[in-house]
Amino acid sequence: MDEKEAPRVGAAVKRRRRALQLTLAVVASRSGLSVPFLSQVENERARPSRRSLELVAEALETTAGELLAAAEASRTVDVVRAGDRTPGMPAGVRSLVRGRHQLHALEFTGEQDAGREFQHRNDELIYVADGAAEVEAEGRAHRLGRGDTLYLSGGVRHRWRATEPGTRLLVVAVGDHVEAEEQ
Numbered sequence: 593m594d595e596k597e598a599p600r601v602g603a604a605v606k607r608r609r610r611a612l613q614l615t616l617a618v619v620a621s622r623s624g625l626s627v628p629f630l631s632q633v634e635n636e637r638a639r640p641s642r643r644s645l646e647l648v649a650e651a652l653e654t655t656a657g658e659l660l661a662a663a664e665a666s667r668t669v670d671v672v673r674a675g676d677r678t679p680g681m682p683a684g685v686r687s688l689v690r691g692r693h694q695l696h697a698l699e700f701t702g703e704q705d706a707g708r709e710f711q712h713r714n715d716e717l718i719y720v721a722d723g724a725a726e727v728e729a730e731g732r733a734h735r736l737g738r739g740d741t742l743y744l745s746g747g748v749r750h751r752w753r754a755t756e757p758g759t760r761l762l763v764v765a766v767g768d769h770v771e772a773e774e775q
Contacts, residue, residue, distance in 0.1 A: 600636055600639060600663060601633070601640065601645065601659050601662075601663040602634045602636040602663075603636075603663065604660075604662035604663040605634050605648060605652070605659060606634040608654060608662070609634075612653065616634075619648065619651045619652065622650070622651035623644075623647040623648050623650065624647060625647060625648065633648070636694075642656070645660075670690055670691075672687070672689070684700060684701045684702045685698060685699070686698065686699045687699075688762070694766060695766070696765045697762065697763065697764045697765070698762070698763045699721075699761070699762050699763075700754075700759075700760070700761045700762075700763065701759070701760045702754065702757075702758070703754055709749055710750055711747065711748070711749045711750070713746050714746045714765055714766035715743070715744065715745055715765065716746075716763060716765040717741055717742070717763070717764045717765070718741065718744070718752065718762070719739075719741045719763075720736045720737060720759070720761055721738070722738055722759060722760040723755075723758050723759025723760060724736060724754070724755045724756040725753065725755055726753055726755050727742050727750055727751070728752070729742070729744055729748055729750035730750075735755070
């Protein structure tokens with residue numbers, strides 16, 4: 593099985609392991625695979641071979657077929673239309689991804705509170721779709737125009753403000769509920 597055909601079963605493996613209240617170390621011991629490899633599988637950073645998947649399934653008291661079926665059932669394709677609004681979000685803020693996923697994306701339109709400081713545990717990318725913004729991070733001010741991006745690693749304190757009317761900013765990040773690992 594080549595890389596393109598290898599299954600993406602990380603979420604299914606993690607759900608099953610947690611349902612059985614097992615640690616990665618226990619699954620590693622039962623399967624003969626390493627904890628780092630199993631962690632990479634669960635976080636979709638590695639894809640198991642057919643044999644590895646069978647070993648993991650056996651360690652999780654299930655079958656490779658059941659893990660594959662659970663993985664297929666959890667795949668999502670969802671379109672968020674330009675006019676869609678996100679309930680519970682303040683005016684000018686719209687979620688670009690529905691539900692709780694590894695990817696978190698928000699669109700900010702118009703003036704936002706420049707005084708509010710943010711600090712997220714995971715990485716974040718800020719993209720200016722229209723207008724201009726100023727982002728203060730690590731004691732420096734970064735002026736961004738249309739099409740510019742700013743990358744912030746997890747833990748960086750920052751704040752931003754629109755500097756032109758009609759500014760539209762997209763913020764894409766690893767979801768806070770996901771434990772991102774350094775490479």
